[in-house]
Amino acid sequence: MTRQALVNARIALPVGLRDGLCVLIEDGRIAGVSSGIPANAEIVDLAGGTLVPGFIDTQVNGGGGRLFNDDPSVETIRVIAETHRRFGTTGLLPTIISDDLSVVEAAIRATDEAIEAGVPGVLGLHIEGPFLDPARRGIHDGAKLRRLEDSFLALLASAKHGRTLVTLSPESATPDQIAWLTRQGVIVAAGHSDAPYDTVRTMIEAGITGFTHLFNAMSQLVNRAPGMVGAALEDDATYAGLIVDGHHLHPATVRIAVRAKGPQRLMLVTDAMPSVGTEDPEFTLQGRRIRRVGDKLLGEDGVIAGSTLTMDAAVRQILAQTGIPLGDAIAMASATPARFLGLQGETGAIAPGLRADLVLLDADLSVRRSWIGGVSD
Numbered sequence: 001m002t003r004q005a006l007v008n009a010r011i012a013l014p015v016g017l018r019d020g021l022c023v024l025i026e027d028g029r030i031a032g033v034s035s036g037i038p039a040n041a042e043i044v045d046l047a048g049g050t051l052v053p054g055f056i057d058t059q060v061n062g063g064g065g066r067l068f069n070d071d072p073s074v075e076t077i078r079v080i081a082e083t084h085r086r087f088g089t090t091g092l093l094p095t096i097i098s099d100d101l102s103v104v105e106a107a108i109r110a111t112d113e114a115i116e117a118g119v120p121g122v123l124g125l126h127i128e129g130p131f132l133d134p135a136r137r138g139i140h141d142g143a144k145l146r147r148l149e150d151s152f153l154a155l156l157a158s159a160k161h162g163r164t165l166v167t168l169s170p171e172s173a174t175p176d177q178i179a180w181l182t183r184q185g186v187i188v189a190a191g192h193s194d195a196p197y198d199t200v201r202t203m204i205e206a207g208i209t210g211f212t213h214l215f216n217a218m219s220q221l222v223n224r225a226p227g228m229v230g231a232a233l234e235d236d237a238t239y240a241g242l243i244v245d246g247h248h249l250h251p252a253t254v255r256i257a258v259r260a261k262g263p264q265r266l267m268l269v270t271d272a273m274p275s276v277g278t279e280d281p282e283f284t285l286q287g288r289r290i291r292r293v294g295d296k297l298l299g300e301d302g303v304i305a306g307s308t309l310t311m312d313a314a315v316r317q318i319l320a321q322t323g324i325p326l327g328d329a330i331a332m333a334s335a336t337p338a339r340f341l342g343l344q345g346e347t348g349a350i351a352p353g354l355r356a357d358l359v360l361l362d363a364d365l366s367v368r369r370s371w372i373g374g375v376s377d
Helices: 074-085 101-116 150-156 175-183 197-206 227-234 251-261 311-322 326-333 335-340
Strands: 003-007 010-013 016-018 022-026 029-034 042-045 050-053 055-060 089-097 124-128 163-168 187-190 239-242 266-268 282-285 288-293 296-299 358-361 367-372
Touching: 010 326, 016 326, 050 326, 055 074, 055 124, 055 266, 055 311, 055 335, 074 089, 074 101, 089 101, 089 367, 101 124, 101 150, 150 175, 175 187, 175 197, 197 227, 227 251, 239 251, 239 335, 251 266, 251 311, 266 311, 266 326, 266 335, 311 326, 326 335
Parallel strands: 003 042, 010 050, 055 089, 089 124, 124 163, 163 187, 239 266
Antiparallel strands: 003 022, 010 016, 022 029, 050 358, 282 288, 288 296, 358 367
């Protein structure tokens, strides 16, 4: 049995930030948090940093020069996970965007194989499309979009390991289809949709529990038509992702979302593309050139194409744009996505019994070190 005592750091606990405590790791899990240092434990001096739960990103299209759609394989997943770990992500869902169903099937198979192979940090996968509204497709290839048919349901629920998140537009599916997917354990989120408020409410009642990149690529909140944004902000039981990169959302919009829905229901996501972890000036997305302009990704038509955002940068951005407490920002990157995925009993917090998925931050909130299942990078 291995025992490590992590000391000399400010610890981000569910009850708040605390100093002078020791986090004990045994066999990959958090065995305890105490003021004393247990005997027979290896002392790990964290040199005054801040120890936080590992970040969980539910929307990761790529990283390290790899795009999941291009090569849905174990090796691609491994490179993406290793790249994002450098920025504090200890758990992620590799994300396949709208494509042929044969590519979706390959992505499901690759994710299962990656989990079976023990690739660190893989929690499942996110299938974003192709069941989306062409009017709100964003950078998704319109030629790939289609309605959800009953014959496709078994494929979406076919993963053997981890969590499966499916993003679809309410107008592309039926309440019965949503209900069937949720009964199979699939997490269903709404996104890329022009659906009116009443349609979204019907789908929430059928089983939708999340909203993919809130405000972006969805019907907006206006005076007599609350749209998907209004339904998302109003509902207290659902979750929503925010891409806080300074490009997808105005800071005032972020502040409004936090005040309306709160850190307990809002998740930081990156929507990251292959550019993360590289200096590449461009990449190809399904035959289209995507260029990098500073830290912004644009298609040739000027449409935003995902992001170069990392989770540690997202934490810094939400703090700068909203002024919320650090503990709330950390929760939006860890505890909240863990609850959304139903993994709160496994990860997402520094608490006894949970897996030791941890990140050590410097004073400027950049990542110094990480642990996944108690194993340090």
